[in-house]
Amino acid sequence: MEGNPVVKGRSLQQLAELVQGQITGDPNTYIHDAVTIRRANAGTITICTAKHLVDELHNTEASAVVTTADIPDIEIPSIVVKNPKDAFGRIVSEFRSNSNVLADQRSQANVAETASLDDDCIIRAGATIGENVTIGPGTVIHSGVTVLDESTIGEDTTIYPGTVIYPNTIIGNRVIVHANAVLGANGFGYDTVDGRHILSHQLGNVVLHDDVEIGAGTTIDRGTWDSTVIGEGTKIDNQVMIGHNCQIGKHNIICAQVGIAGSSTTGDYVVMGGQAGIKDHVDIGDHVTLGAQSGVLSNLEGPATFMGSPCFPIKKQMALYVHMQKLPEMRKQLKEYGKQLEQLNNFLGNVEQNDPPSASQDAA
Numbered sequence: 001m002e003g004n005p006v007v008k009g010r011s012l013q014q015l016a017e018l019v020q021g022q023i024t025g026d027p028n029t030y031i032h033d034a035v036t037i038r039r040a041n042a043g044t045i046t047i048c049t050a051k052h053l054v055d056e057l058h059n060t061e062a063s064a065v066v067t068t069a070d071i072p073d074i075e076i077p078s079i080v081v082k083n084p085k086d087a088f089g090r091i092v093s094e095f096r097s098n099s100n101v102l103a104d105q106r107s108q109a110n111v112a113e114t115a116s117l118d119d120d121c122i123i124r125a126g127a128t129i130g131e132n133v134t135i136g137p138g139t140v141i142h143s144g145v146t147v148l149d150e151s152t153i154g155e156d157t158t159i160y161p162g163t164v165i166y167p168n169t170i171i172g173n174r175v176i177v178h179a180n181a182v183l184g185a186n187g188f189g190y191d192t193v194d195g196r197h198i199l200s201h202q203l204g205n206v207v208l209h210d211d212v213e214i215g216a217g218t219t220i221d222r223g224t225w226d227s228t229v230i231g232e233g234t235k236i237d238n239q240v241m242i243g244h245n246c247q248i249g250k251h252n253i254i255c256a257q258v259g260i261a262g263s264s265t266t267g268d269y270v271v272m273g274g275q276a277g278i279k280d281h282v283d284i285g286d287h288v289t290l291g292a293q294s295g296v297l298s299n300l301e302g303p304a305t306f307m308g309s310p311c312f313p314i315k316k317q318m319a320l321y322v323h324m325q326k327l328p329e330m331r332k333q334l335k336e337y338g339k340q341l342e343q344l345n346n347f348l349g350n351v352e353q354n355d356p357p358s359a360s361q362d363a364a
Contacts, residue, residue, distance in 0.1 A: 008032075009030050011028050012025070012031060012079065015031060015064075015091055020081070023078070023080075025078060029077045030043060031064060032044070033045075034046070034095050037053060037060055041060070042063055044064075045066065045079075048065050048066070049085065054071065054072075062076060063076065064077040065079070067081075103122070105124050109123045112129060112149075115131070116135070117129070117133075118135060121140070122140045124145075126143040128146045130146075130151070133149065136157070137156075138157075139154070139156060139159075140158045141153075142158075142163075144162050144163075148167045150168045151168060151171070153175075156174045157172070157175040160177060163179065163181045163182070165183050166184025166206070168205040169206045172212065172232075174211050176213040178217075178218075179216045181216065181218045182220070183208070184205060184206045184221070185219060186199065187221040187262055188262070189262065200224065201224055203222075203224065204223025204224055204225055204227050205223065206222055206228050207229045207230070212232070212233065213234075217238055218237075218238060220242045220246075221243050221262070223244055226245070229247050229248065230248045231247075231248055231251070231252065231268070232250045232251070234251060234252040234254070237255045237258075239256055240257065240258045241259045243260055243261045244263070245263040246264050248260075249269075249286070250269070252272070253271045254270075254272045255292070256275075258276045260278040261278055261281075262281075264282045264284070265282075267287070267302065268286045268287070270284055270286070270288050270290075273291045273292035273293070273307075275293045276295075278296045279296055282299055282300075284296065284300045284302075285303075286303065287302040288303070289305040290306055291308070291311075295308070295309030297311075
């Protein structure tokens with residue numbers, strides 16, 4: 001596979017044992033790489049997760065496929081599993097080299113003497129670890145990461161290059177923070193005194209619970225007095241901005257370029273489409289879905305889907321879109337009605353002027 005170093009081949013039987021799948025076809029089929037359908041050729045195994053992909057699969061030269069039992073008409077040898085994506089991911093990893101295994105280089109990092117680093121964590125060269133920082137086992141701190149004083153990072157967490165973690169940040173277990181994220185910068189809060197904007201107190205911190213993922217270039221501001229909190233299992237895309245004092249619930253999905261202003265809260269299982277914008281001090285309930293570019297100006301209750309700016313429930317917003325498309329024709333009709341009304345008024349005015357005198361006027 002171009003651009004990806006690979007290791008020696010495997011039999012279909014070996015791969016099936018790796019993912020605990022059932023084989024259909026020849027278990028001795030030789031596989032030397034795992035690729036997507038469009039790049040598949042002889043000697044590769046691919047993945048088919050939906051019935052509409054079967055025709056595309058037939059047009060490849062793949063030697064085998066990872067699939068599920070409910071997809072029919074697959075003619076090549078198969079590994080049948082309940083979760084093809086998970087199984088295929090494990091197979092892809094099997095064919096990649098082990099060059100991504102990292103060695104600990106803490107001797108080449110800038111580590112404060114008071115830092116408490118587990119023997120099983122990995123600190124790469126060029127990282128900076130501040131005073132009284134605690135890092136748990138299995139965690140990887142890549143080159144160029146800065147972890148400032150009094151911060152705590154749990155187990156099996158990965159912090160990618162360029163990330164800056166401000167003082168007192170608390171990060172849980174199995175968290176992923178991608179490159180150039182900033183956790184714990186000052187919130188955008190100012191008091192206007194004698195005509196000047198004075199930075200208000202920024203004395204809180206950021207807390208990331210277990211299994212959170214933070215995208216590249218995302219920023220999460222510290223609380224004013226307390227914590228800005230990201231709940232367990234929440235996944236945040238690249239270039240998201242979360243303001244100070246926000247309380248984000250569990251298992252949220254927050255897509256790229258979302259902006260959440262300070263002191264807003266979300267419930268659990270909230271989904272925000274790309275570029276959605278949330279006003280400050282807004283509460284969003286459980287199981288709310290926001291369409292892309294939604295503008296939220298007031299509290300929302302779930303379960304419900306909203307879209308538009310300002311956002312409305314999806315059925316109402318779709319009705320508004322339909323009416324908006326009719327506006328040019330409605331404007332044209334309204335102008336025509338105006339002309340007709342003007343003509344009618346002119347006609348009635350002429351009639352009044354040309355009416356003969358009434359009988360009572362004649363008698364006078």
